[in-house]
Amino acid sequence: MRSLSNEQELILLCSRGVLSLPQQERVREILADNVDWKEILFQGVTHRILNLVYFQVKSLGLLDTIEQEIRKLMEINYKAIGLKNRIYLDALKDISDAFRENGIKAVILKGILLAPVVYPAIETRYFNDIDFLVKKQDISKLTQVLNTLGFIQGDYDEQTGKIAEATRKQKMFHQMTTHELQEFVKVANHPFVQLIQVDVNHNILWVGNCPYEVDNELLIDRAVQTTINGNIQAYRLDCEDFIVQLCCHLYREATILHWIKDLKDLKIYKFADIVIYLEKYKNLMNWGKFLSYVKENKLEKIIYYVFHYVNLMYGDVVPHDVMQEIGIENKKFLDEYGIEGDIPSRWKCDFFTRLFDTNRVLEVYGNPNASKEDFFSLRNQLTK
Amino acid sequence: MTFEKVVDILGNYTKVNKEKITENSRVREDLMIKSVDIVNLIVQLEEDFGIEIEMSKVSQSAFLTVKSINVLVESLIHNVNSSVK
Numbered sequence: 001m002r003s004l005s006n007e008q009e010l011i012l013l014c015s016r017g018v019l020s021l022p023q024q025e026r027v028r029e030i031l032a033d034n035v036d037w038k039e040i041l042f043q044g045v046t047h048r049i050l051n052l053v054y055f056q057v058k059s060l061g062l063l064d065t066i067e068q069e070i071r072k073l074m075e076i077n078y079k080a081i082g083l084k085n086r087i088y089l090d091a092l093k094d095i096s097d098a099f100r101e102n103g104i105k106a107v108i109l110k111g112i113l114l115a116p117v118v119y120p121a122i123e124t125r126y127f128n129d130i131d132f133l134v135k136k137q138d139i140s141k142l143t144q145v146l147n148t149l150g151f152i153q154g155d156y157d158e159q160t161g162k163i164a165e166a167t168r169k170q171k172m173f174h175q176m177t178t179h180e181l182q183e184f185v186k187v188a189n190h191p192f193v194q195l196i197q198v199d200v201n202h203n204i205l206w207v208g209n210c211p212y213e214v215d216n217e218l219l220i221d222r223a224v225q226t227t228i229n230g231n232i233q234a235y236r237l238d239c240e241d242f243i244v245q246l247c248c249h250l251y252r253e254a255t256i257l258h259w260i261k262d263l264k265d266l267k268i269y270k271f272a273d274i275v276i277y278l279e280k281y282k283n284l285m286n287w288g289k290f291l292s293y294v295k296e297n298k299l300e301k302i303i304y305y306v307f308h309y310v311n312l313m314y315g316d317v318v319p320h321d322v323m324q325e326i327g328i329e330n331k332k333f334l335d336e337y338g339i340e341g342d343i344p345s346r347w348k349c350d351f352f353t354r355l356f357d358t359n360r361v362l363e364v365y366g367n368p369n370a371s372k373e374d375f376f377s378l379r380n381q382l383t384k
Numbered sequence: 385m386t387f388e389k390v391v392d393i394l395g396n397y398t399k400v401n402k403e404k405i406t407e408n409s410r411v412r413e414d415l416m417i418k419s420v421d422i423v424n425l426i427v428q429l430e431e432d433f434g435i436e437i438e439m440s441k442v443s444q445s446a447f448l449t450v451k452s453i454n455v456l457v458e459s460l461i462h463n464v465n466s467s468v469k
Binding site: 136137138139140143168169171172173175176177181207378381382 | 418419420422423424426427438439440442443444447
């Protein structure tokens with residue numbers, strides 16, 4: 001395994017919820033040396049964990065190790081993301097209340113739940129939308145409710161600040177070829193938040209040459225009620241299902257060309273989600289139940305992929321016996337991408353090079369499968 | 385009757401000879417109809433049969449085979465007729 005630079009090591013050390021004493025000591029050692037803050041800023045921004053770095057450095061009383069101008073920038077960013085996240089939570093409250101009044105069980109996924117509930121502070125997890133998982137039978141009613149709240153299924157034009165509503169054909173195409181509906185968007189008219197976006201998922205996997213199958217309705221049926229931010233009554237996946245969904249999301253985006261081409265594949269925050277969640281709920285996590293579900297649904301490769309890289313980045317977060325129990329022998333798939341094609345491709349560079357070097361995408365552009373017509377060019381044919 | 389009409393409509397989107405289209409023909413793999421054309425097919429089914437396919441019914445599984453399309457169309461025709469009566 002290649003050795004990490006001090007800056008890369010600092011990024012990984014700080015992208016977790018709670019630091020052990022040896023980890024705190026190592027952060028102190030690194031920051032006592034000269035570190036390249038432009039590298040930390042770049043990696044922190046591209047991996048959406050700059051605010052976690054700021055939080056951890058501040059918690060350790062080490063803010064004075066950061067050059068003053070950089071520190072000010074980090075502080076402003078920290079506060080701005082906190083403000084943005086709170087505006088999103090206000091929107092979530094309105095939506096959740098309306099869903100409840102209309103008898104819609106919509107399960108909250110990912111960032112908007114993780115930031116206020118799982119992460120150490122609401123400012124430490126960035127997110128750009130409100131994600132729900134719903135049953136297909138609820139789609140029509142849910143659409144009506146969101147329309148009533150002012151949300152439109154369409155595309156936001158940043159230049160004009162206007163939303164172009166998608167055609168019915170585009171909505172059908174989006175729903176049929178992806179795991180979600182066409183995005184619901186609403187202009188927010190706030191200096192930090194131009195837009196509130198709602199993503200409605202009907203599948204935690206992906207559509208199109210997906211060898212896996214999950215009973216999404218079952219996940220929704222056993223979702224549990226929760227209170228977010230003290231005043232939002234909503235549903236979340238149960239403890240073990242939550243990890244299954246995070247893993248499916250990470251694997252999908254790390255291995256499918258569409259996301260790799262957009263540089264959305266290897267983002268540290270998605271791995272941090274898993275680590276912070278597992279460490280926070282280690283006493284609640286029922287590994288036996290989790291493993292039974294994974295095996296019943298034949299999700300071993302997805303789960304092993306994610307846990308393998310989580311352990312590589314963060315040490316033994318997932319217990320060794322769990323990794324053994326997943327029972328993967330042929331590990332060649334760990335370096336594969338383009339899994340939606342008939343024959344996956346293999347990365348030429350190692351994992352940490354891919355993780356920290358955004359030029360990884362150049363390898364993908366040379367891949368003949370990457371030149372296939374993409375989703376948006378096909379969707380744009382359906383303008384009438 | 386519905387089946388023949390569905391096959392007729394499918395004929396507009398595939399190069400496969402209509403005589404060779406069976407109930408079990410798979411829309412993508414056997415008839416080679418792409419997602420964009422499945423969307424156009426849905427709209428044509430709605431127009432030609434006078435039905436409306438709700439968004440909750442729009443999924444890959446509903447348009448997996450000729451049989452699954454036929455089942456969906458027949459159920460919607462039945463609903464339209466029941467509401468008229």
